[in-house]
Amino acid sequence: DVKVTQSSRYLVKRTGEKVFLECVQDMDHENMFWYRQDPGLGLRLIYFSYDVKMKEKGDIPEGYSVSREKKERFSLILESASTNQTSMYLCATLTLKGTDTQYFGPGTRLTVL
Amino acid sequence: AQRVTQPEKLLSVFKGAPVELKCNYSYSGSPELFWYVQYSRQRLQLLLRHISRESIKGFTADLNKGETSFHLKKPFAQEEDSAMYYCALADSNYQLIWGAGTKLIIKP
Numbered sequence: 001d002v003k004v005t006q007s008s009r010y011l012v013k014r015t016g017e018k019v020f021l022e023c024v025q026d027m028d029h030e031n032m033f034w035y036r037q038d039p040g041l042g043l044r045l046i047y048f049s050y051d052v053k054m055k056e057k058g059d060i061p062e063g064y065s066v067s068r069e070k071k072e073r074f075s076l077i078l079e080s081a082s083t084n085q086t087s088m089y090l091c092a093t094l095t096l097k098g099t100d101t102q103y104f105g106p107g108t109r110l111t112v113l
Numbered sequence: 114a115q116r117v118t119q120p121e122k123l124l125s126v127f128k129g130a131p132v133e134l135k136c137n138y139s140y141s142g143s144p145e146l147f148w149y150v151q152y153s154r155q156r157l158q159l160l161l162r163h164i165s166r167e168s169i170k171g172f173t174a175d176l177n178k179g180e181t182s183f184h185l186k187k188p189f190a191q192e193e194d195s196a197m198y199y200c201a202l203a204d205s206n207y208q209l210i211w212g213a214g215t216k217l218i219i220k221p
Contacts, residue, residue, distance in 0.1 A: 042212055043157075092157075104156050104157040
């Protein structure tokens with residue numbers, strides 16, 4: 001059974017703080033994704049990675065960066081948090097072997113004050 | 114442009130009534146479509162995908178290429194079906210293009 005974990009379920013930060021959101025998967029999946037989920041906007045892709053040290057911008061990369069030093073870990077970084085980054089952040093993994101299905105973590109609810 | 118549209122932000126039906134969650138897509142290639150569901154306080158999870166042509170929890174979805182639709186249907190809604198439903202399309206790079214989601218509320 002695929003396990004995708006995210007470091008925090010709830011996080012409260014102040015404007016200007018540097019924020020790290022961590023995602024770890026245990027199934028050796030090649031691809032990992034960071035989304036944010038907002039009411040009425042659905043899921044929007046921030047960044048994704050198809051291999052270690054590789055990253056691609058998604059639809060809304062501004063204000064974010066990512067790091068993938070190891071295959072199992074994909075970090076989302078908010079260099080200087082702003083209130084409009086208050087959202088639910090979802091990590092997902094994908095393997096191209098078999099079902100081509102994305103597996104999601106439980107999400108991190110980030111509030112920036 | 115590639116796009117997935119879910120025209121209803123909110124859908125409310127009575128228990129036992131039929132449910133149809135609409136999804137329309139715009140894609141130049143051969144689409145691979147999915148429905149994902151998120152129950153309250155739970156993670157997003159796959160409900161069904163069109164290529165497997167399966168029925169999960171009584172839900173079915175048929176791909177209609179002529180109408181570019183992939184509507185999710187259930188003949189008799191149950192209270193536990195209340196959730197957020199997302200339609201998604203996989204492009205040739207296996208990236209998912211998401212609809213905005215429809216909140217389904219089943220009234221007792």
